[in-house]
Amino acid sequence: MHMGWLLVLICCFCLLFFMPSSCPLDAIPLHQTLRDGDTSVLSNGQFELGFFNFSSRRYLGIWYKSMAKGTIIWVANRNTPLNNSLGTLKLTTQGNLLLLNSSDIPIWASYNDTARNPLAQLLGTGNLVIREANDEDPDHYLWQSFDHPGNTFMPTMKYGTNLDTDLNRYLTSWKSDDDPSEGAYINKLDPSGFPQMFLGKDNQIVYRSGPWNGERFSGMINLKPNPIYSYEFVNDGKEIYYRYDLQNSLMLSRMVLHTNGDLERLTWTGGDGPSSWTLYLKGQMDDCDKFSRCGPFAKCNTMNSQACCCLHGFEPKDEPAWNRGNWSGGCVRRHKLDCGSDGFQRVSRLKLPDTRKAWYDGSLSLKECKKKCSENCSCVAYANSDVRNGGSGCLMWFGDLSDIREYAATGQDLYLRTSVSDLTKDQNPRWPIKILVPVLAIGVALLVLSIVLHTKFRNKAKIKGIMPQLRGEEPMKETEENDLELPMFSFEAIVNATNNFSRENKLGCGGFGLVYKGILKDGEEVAVKRLSKNSRQGVDEFKNEISCMAKLQHRNLVKLLGCCIKGEERMLIYEFMPNRSLDSFIFARGLAYLHHDSRLRIIHRDIKAANILLDQDLNPKISDFGMAKIFGGEETEANTTRVVGTYGYMAPEYAVDGLFSPKTDVFSFGVLVLEIVSGTKNRGFNHPDHDHNLLGHQNRISQIPLEQHRLTEVANKNFLPLNNPKAWRLYKEGRLLELLDPIGNESCVLPELIRSIHIGLLCVQQSPEDRPSMSMVALLLGSSTELPEPKQRGFFTPTKFWLGDALREILDESANQITITGLDGR
Template sequence: MSSAGDSLNPGDTLNSSTYIVSAKGKFALGFFQRIESATQNSYLAISEIADQSSGFNFFVWFGSRVNPIVNNSSMLTLDNKGTLKVVHQGGDPILLFSPPQPNENTVATLLDSGNFILKEVHLNGSMKQVLWQSFDYLADTLLPGMKLGVNYRTGQAWSLTSWLTELIPVPGAFTLEWDPKGLELVIKQRGVVHWKSGVLRDNQFENISPDITSMYEFNVVSNQDEQSFSFMYKNQSQKLQYWLLLSIGQLQNDVQVAIARADKCDGYNIDGGCQRWNQPVCRHHGDTLVLDRGHFVSEYDSSYYISDANLGFSDCEATCWGNCSCVAFNNLFENSTGCKFWTNISDFVANDWPYSEFVYILSTIKHSQSGKEKWIWIGTGITFAFVILACIVCYLRRKRKAVLQENKETDEETELLNLVSTDRSIDVNEVPNDRKKRPDVSIFSYECVVAATNNFSLENSSRSKLLDWKKRFNIIEGIAQGLIYLHKYSRLKVIHRDLKASNILLDESMNPKISDFGMARIFNQNELEANTTRIVGTYGYMSPEYAMEGLFSIKSDVYSFGVLMLEIVSGRRNNNFHHADHVLNLVGYAWDLWKEGEGLELIDPTIGDSCNEYQVLRCIHVSLLCVEDDAIDRPTISNMLSMLTNDSSQLPLPKKPAFSIGRKTTVANISKKELEVYTVNGLSISDMDAR
């Protein structure tokens, strides 16, 4: 190995037979031909040097990745004007950096971090500034100190891109990116999100094992210049430490432990950070492309080709999956590029003969049969349900008749029962103060409502005992499932913006239904937040960023849901809650109890005997995570539901919630109070303070 030191000075060149080696001999920069064994292509690259005898065995950066050089005539030059470029016969120069003005005071140096930098130097040789660096142009390897994200000053995006195949380093199908808004790592295949890490919180990603993240210190920079993510190992080692994005979409570290398995994401499952994406109508959950070996007995094997050498295995797989006529595929060329597809495999014979062909064949579930069995079960269930319903109706009728006969119900009560049993609509002409007639609307007179509520008596309150803890937890789960649908699985992403107890309806089986979408906003699937000067909603349920700045997102609904969950646990309303000793609302009261280890004091006394204390405390804990001041710190609804239902998952510690201070209360005479009114689109809330 012939070394030219660790630097290039103005006028120096590096040809195909020499290398630049970093000061401590950790990395080498040169033109390498041993990457693609099937071709003579060479690449300007940086390789790790494990030891002097083994030479180059791991490439962390490429200076000519898209356009490999097909001969040995290439040279890296740093000219007297400060331009760094690769020149070679039969092709245009590959420009790495050209200064806006000629600059003779430049030096290109390979550092022991693996970063190749072009720096401007003072006359005494000390560094003035970095003009260009290889760390800004990532390949498939993330070294400690490299960044993922975006440089706002230059517009430079930092992301990893996999190799096309295991032997061809040209850009492949998968990218690893840092999402600056979601504060999470994302793996995409040709722009389609396959995997997300979940939000980084307390140096831990939701969808990366703590055994892995405990090895690193993560650094997130968020300012006007950049949004970036980088990592450092807690225990430094002489061995090269890195993250590597494989050509199949798997992210692994230097000890070949999988950090992320995007290769296991099929568009249906959501395990381990996998994401859903639109699927062809002809494909179903459970369908797979399985590797088989054999040969085609017919000369005409119903195949067609895409002879594009820029397509790798993952591209062929995705293309076959998206084409309903495709039933099998394989790579076309021996170097695992190009695609070959089959539309008929009836003449394929599986065997292990030496010259057999490896083919990925579509394996499908018998959906028609399973669908038939499904409808049989559904039909049986419906029949059974009707039988049970008939028994219940019969029992209720007998009981109602007995009550009417034995207790001699009043005329008002009898009229109400007749009204309910007939399930009829009262014509608007029967009601005083006639309004415009509307079709299919049931309108009840004031007298009817008085009869139904026993003159608005506080007695229809003892019924809260019917909502035991099991029912309340089912209601919490049901609301969460509804929000997950609105936020994630609906064709249009919906932000409710007014989630509160009065907008949750319960059917006869106590199943919750989210209602009143008059204030809802529709988002595009890739839209994360919006801003408005027209604040609508209900104080006490509004997130701080919405109430103060008009910013709303799915995290606004998460905040409202956290308040609602505390109300369900305690049986009290946030806006009507007063504490004798402290100026707290329900959220602040829950926070104080939780801090003091007295969370069970929050429980509604009517469910004390029925509650699962561990489950209730977990609900309170998760509620406090949902009402945190910063939207970034709140979980998504799907993450929150996972926290509630997965008892083995560890919960992060909540911070002090937003809006934990309530309105003051006194026993002073009402005539001695100042009245301050806050109005939001017709919603008035009075805040009374003693003079």
């Protein structure tokens, strides 16, 4: 009897040992197996390891267990799938994990042979490790899946290279969404020269992150302190890697290299709607992120009408090709270098050039770096390798400088070796942003208020006499009755002032044409806007700008000094603004004078940071009235089928219905206020899965019938999504501090900034009737008056307008009347 019970117990024990376990385990001890089956998984915390199916093929992998259930983060046999559900995972005596097919043939292995008493364990981070059973030290792991990532970069993972073992951890895309085998794209750290990340496709570089500058990779301006994750970059002579940790253990975030080459950070969001992965930031954002788009010794800036331009002292290598928009040939020096007399020109706000052939020494100061570069005739440029605490370290380049881009208000300084004949006074001062941000933000009240109080109006210019010339009639004589008090400059005087419109005098370009710096005979510095024959604007805008500016005199408007007309030449001469446009530093400024205190009501229709210029004392002045509309009498609004302006700043009723009023400019001003405090543009990059921008605007194009998409595409571009916290959502949740630009947080007056955000949200409300007037905005900014609650922010929503006659009229051949500018610098 006792022997019978003993046999039963032995049989039960054997059955329990060899049958697949239905209880989740977190480890596989020596000689135990994990067999393919729905209940045969390792489980720990948020993750599970087991077998799954894709297109009738079986894989061993790791996925999220509860939240984001089923999202796969790693696949073992991605290139060698199983043909059936008879696969087995076992741990060998040598410490190898072997994946066997139905014929017990290994199709994947972890390859390790140093174990004594190995154990395979799935950690709570999603990392599958092989370790000694009695040793949990991460530095002693025999093998880990985090050293062999697929398309996903997880928290706590080291992303980079071990210089002692030559192990390089990098991402490879999947071939397709249901095929995890290696795809065309690879993203990895290159340790040569000064380390940086590269995205490649078919052995060709697609995108470069730029070198680590102590705060971030210089080409990833969105990588900055945030409430979701912290990060670090380690370069200690033994290892070079980047890693990140989540700030909240309940939050899910991962970086994924998609099948199309997009490198994106995704976060898991829930809230009132269904939970899903949403875009938080993106590696490559626009065309200027395409590797070496502009060729050697050129810089790329998407805010310019022509994205590429040569560095100072250089000119296009192939001028005809360059003018056709083929910039790949880059630029060459205008004058030869003379090592004994060369100097260095500072070029600011850059993504630093490719550093694979660069040299660096973290112990040198910038002054020592300059000396070292000066002494080496092969050194073409130098910069700080670390921007923290005022800058330190030395980074030097030899040979061609490639893949440079220019930013509006961030980036680094590069010191470019320049021939003595090309050396000029530094026109790129690096203003102390930490001081400028709060001063401008808090000073909005005083600046706008000054516009309201300054009601003096002087109409010196009689513009009637200029119209015959604009129509191509006989030149006007100085003795005519309709002589202009607005001075007429001779064409020869402007040619001399601008050195025959030389490239060195070029300040920038926009929809009007090129803008040049000029010096008149009396030494006065001026800015000359020269209407281009190929300009998006034309004679009408030229007349409109003269008409507006001749009637407006205000200290916060750029002063029009005169004009020049000869043949087909049309030029406007303005006072020179030495500190460029406001978007070069940060975003801001006002309109009350134009709407309320000028004798004529003026709607600007293109208020943006690039059209606010700064004089030598950083006083802001509104410019570019080529698109402005003059209202007379009691006229307060108008409708047009010719929508003009800039994406990201247009009010929804204007972008969609063509209806504009003073409240249209109020909306643009509200965008600027929110851009001030966040240090981020409302308009950034476009992605089909991310539907919010800075204001919280949503892309609703998928809800619109197909026949309406043509015009919708134009209007909807006003509301491009942006990698930035949403102002409306943060306001509703009482978390406005998260919107503030961390660069200026140390020295700002928080109540003033919070009030500015509140007023900005009032300005961008959906309905024009709900928005305050500019005079009311000035009052609110300059007082402690209690603020009303803003209503829902404006966003594009299809209305019955699309079904009316206006739709058919605009979608007809008149569609080419739509004129919308990019974010051009002036």
